[in-house]
Amino acid sequence: MTRWLVTGAAGMLGQDLTALLAAEDGEQLIPLTRAELDITDPAAVRASLDSYQPDVVVNCAAWTAVDEAEAQEQAAIQVNGKAVALLADACAGRGVTLVQLSTDYVFDGTAREPYREDHPAAPRTAYGRTKLAGERAVLAALPGTGYVVRTAWLYGAQGKSFVATMLGRARTASPVRVVDDQRGQPTWTADVARQVIALVSSAAAPGIYHATSSGQVTWFGLAREIFGLLGADPSRVRPIPSSAMPRPAPRPAYSVLGHGAWAAPGIRPIGEWRTALHRAFPALLAAHQAGAAAGQPSG
Ligand SMILES: NC(=O)c1ccc[n+]([C@@H]2O[C@H](COP(=O)([O-])OP(=O)(O)OC[C@H]3O[C@@H](n4cnc5c(N)ncnc54)[C@H](OP(=O)(O)O)[C@@H]3O)[C@@H](O)[C@H]2O)c1
Numbered sequence: 001m002t003r004w005l006v007t008g009a010a011g012m013l014g015q016d017l018t019a020l021l022a023a024e025d026g027e028q029l030i031p032l033t034r035a036e037l038d039i040t041d042p043a044a045v046r047a048s049l050d051s052y053q054p055d056v057v058v059n060c061a062a063w064t065a066v067d068e069a070e071a072q073e074q075a076a077i078q079v080n081g082k083a084v085a086l087l088a089d090a091c092a093g094r095g096v097t098l099v100q101l102s103t104d105y106v107f108d109g110t111a112r113e114p115y116r117e118d119h120p121a122a123p124r125t126a127y128g129r130t131k132l133a134g135e136r137a138v139l140a141a142l143p144g145t146g147y148v149v150r151t152a153w154l155y156g157a158q159g160k161s162f163v164a165t166m167l168g169r170a171r172t173a174s175p176v177r178v179v180d181d182q183r184g185q186p187t188w189t190a191d192v193a194r195q196v197i198a199l200v201s202s203a204a205a206p207g208i209y210h211a212t213s214s215g216q217v218t219w220f221g222l223a224r225e226i227f228g229l230l231g232a233d234p235s236r237v238r239p240i241p242s243s244a245m246p247r248p249a250p251r252p253a254y255s256v257l258g259h260g261a262w263a264a265p266g267i268r269p270i271g272e273w274r275t276a277l278h279r280a281f282p283a284l285l286a287a288h289q290a291g292a293a294a295g296q297p298s299g
Pocket of ligand 1: 007008009010011012013014033034037038039040059060061062063064079101102103104131150151152153154155159
């Protein structure tokens with residue numbers, strides 16, 4: 001039996017991870033939302049570890065507002081860097097395994113082939129720099145029991161995502177303009193949660209793992225796939241270049257990650273993005289329709 005403590009448990013990934021762990025036989029789960037544990041509060045972090053005595057902490061808490069981080073890097077690093085260092089030190093002092101979620105934004109996004117786990121990091125955004133600081137803190141403090149799990153292009157039944165936005169847009173009649181010069185791997189949060197559980201359960205070697213779907217597609221291609229799944233006309237989705245949609249934080253042109261590290265512990269990578277999207281779709285649609293019925297804004 002493993003005692004799991006999940007921080008950021010009300011986030012998009014946190015919700016799927018806690019649901020999966022709750023359904024596992026013999027696992028003990030302590031899901032803590034931001035209101036229950038603010039990871040930037042050192043005394044609260046130490047008190048939680050002392051009172052709950054977890055075997056594993058999965059840190060799903062993060063500053064995820066990529067554009068806002070450009071103007072507020074000091075605030076973002078409190079959560080993504082300094083708090084993670086604190087958590088890592090607290091885990092190290094208590095023999096606790098730590099899984100830190102991270103991002104494709106640690107890379108520069110200019111590659112032409114999938115980024116290996118050991119490819120040099122070169123973030124081009126404030127968000128990427130803060131997440132890299134968190135990665136480094138975990139690997140330094142926990143050389144024997146620290147995992148960094150990088151993911152990207154997440155969608156889930158709960159929370160904001162590109163997929164959720166497109167489910168809303170498909171209901172309208174207007175054309176939808178979507179960038180066609182950024183490539184990545186759309187990834188279901190439930191699949192990431194399964195990889196995290198498999199990683200810890202297999203006692204895999206510590207280090208960096210990439211939990212993304214395989215294959216690659218642009219946001220435009222993904223939008224068309226979603227429209228097709230809904231029975232909406234995919235030709236309503238029109239391609240545009242990133243230059244037509246400038247944002248404070250530059251988006252990586254190439255966010256495709258390699259999955260070589262899963263071979264050593266014998267864990268299957270997530271698999272092809274389209275297959276995963278089709279598997280996830282009934283749950284995504286049900287959550288979207290429930291939200292629409294409750295009058296929530298889509299996307
Ligand atoms: N979403 C993506 O496409 C994506 C891509 C690559 C990597 N990732 C990484 O994957 C992980 C999970 O992301 P997600 O999409 O599930 O993010 P999310 O939905 O934004 O969830 C993050 C959670 O962390 C909480 N949080 C923020 N500051 C906190 C603090 N100081 N103490 C405790 N909790 C705090 C947030 O609470 P509030 O809502 O109350 O602020 C929220 O519940 C993150 O590490 C993220 O960097 C995500």
